[in-house]
Amino acid sequence: MALEDCFANFTQRDWEQKSVAGTVRLAVIGIGGFARQRALPAIAAGTYCETTVLVTSSPDRATDIAAEYDVSHVIDYDAFLAGDRADAYDGVYIPTPNAFHGRYATAAAEFGKHVLCEKPLETTLERARNMVDACTDAGVVLMPAYRLQTEPTVRRTRELVRGDVIGDVVQVHGGFSHPLLKHASPETWRLDPDLAGGGALVDLGIYPLNTTRFVLDCEPTGVFATTHSSGEPFDRVEEHVAFQLEFETGVTASCTASFDAHASSQLELVGTEGKIHIESPFGGVVPHEMVVESGDVRTEYTGPTVDEVREEFDYFGYCVLAGTDPEPDGADGLADLRAIEAAYESAETGCRVGLE
Structure with a gap:
């Protein structure tokens, strides 16, 4: 595969294969x-989805948001669970704390x-499996919000690896x-293990974990991890995590995540004939700055920014x-939770944990 072939149509949506009509109405x-x-701005700016229902604990306090995005219906959680306004939406988007995902998805x-x-x-592999089974039995689409899989830089990286x-x-x-506490209070649900299921690993480490699995198109066979917390308010979940994934191809992936460090993200793949470096892939709005070295050829690419969140909703729709x-899909989400639970076991025992 020639480098110029990859960069020629960098932002092309390769998943957009045919014309479709209409939109998916979302609650x-x-x-x-x-x-x-x-999320709401991304849906409004996109092509294939529209917000028609908001679900909140305080409908009376959401009138301004509903008006801003021209949303016709605002209901509370009990009303949603009872099936109210079910005729007004085709799908749901669930950004609640992790412990509630299964309830609303089911x-x-x-x-x-x-x-x-x-x-x-979900917060555990078992709970997630129940959620996946419910969607499978109902014959509905279940898509985890892995926005990196829908945006151009990571998709082009996978093509370069395959080529x-x-x-x-x-x-x-x-x-x-x-730096979590620059944007949230110490009472944030992300520091509650019952609501989040973990700390930096489940909230941030899942990005390099899932993206690595995606670009390699391969599953890890083992994991070794360490975690560290300096004290309150990180005394109930890990503040920092480092984990190494082993793959059956012989690849090793070294990943880190932190709730209490300077904002930063990067992804680099080193091969026998070159390397790929992506600058700031995990922040949400990717600057599309990457460097590819192949043999004696070094190519730097900088393209227009793309909102991963908009790409995610358009891809789903x-x-x-x-x-x-x-x-x-559901299997993808289960694979990440399997690796995450193994990483926590490894951090607790100090030993490598094998994966099926």
Whole structure:
């Protein structure tokens, strides 16, 4: 594969294979900071989805948001679970705390509605498996919100790997840090293990974990991890995590994540014939700055920024309308939780943990 072939149509949506009509009407379940600041604007700016229902604990306090995005219906969680306004939406988006994902996804599936759910799918592998089974039995689409899989930089990286541009991949280095308390209070649900299921690993480390699995198109066979917390308010979940994944191809991936470090993210793949470096892949709005070295050739690419969140909603909507299965699916979400639970076991025991 020639480098110029990859960069020639860098931002092309390769998943957009045919024309589709209409939009997928969404019920957004939970309108916290991310939903208000990122998800609702992304849906409004996109092509294939529209918000028709808001689900919140305080409908009376959401009138301004509903008016801003021209949303006709605002209901509370009990009303949603009872099936109110089910005729007003085709699918749901679930950005609630992780412990509630299964409850709302299962209810949506019972109503015959498609599900786009934030990651991780649930707080445990067992709970996530129940959620996946409910969606499978109902015959509805379940897509974990792995937005990296829908945006151009990571998709082009997978093409470069498949095209042997850097030879056989030997090492992957991925890291994501975000100073949580600069943007949230110590009472945030992300520091409650019952609501989140973990700390930096499930909230940030899942990005390099899932992205590595995606670009390698391969599953890890073992994991070794360490975690560290300095004290309150990180005394109940890990503040920092480092984990190494082993793959059956011989690739090792070294990944880190932190709730209490300077905001930073990077992904680098080193192969036998070259390397790929992506600058800031995990922040949400990717600057599309990457460097590819292949033999004696070094290419730097800088393109227009792309909102991963908009790409994610358009991809989900397109798959529903086109009747195609999204690449990130229930099995994908379960694979990440399997690796995450193994990483926590490794951190607790100090030993490598094998994966099936």
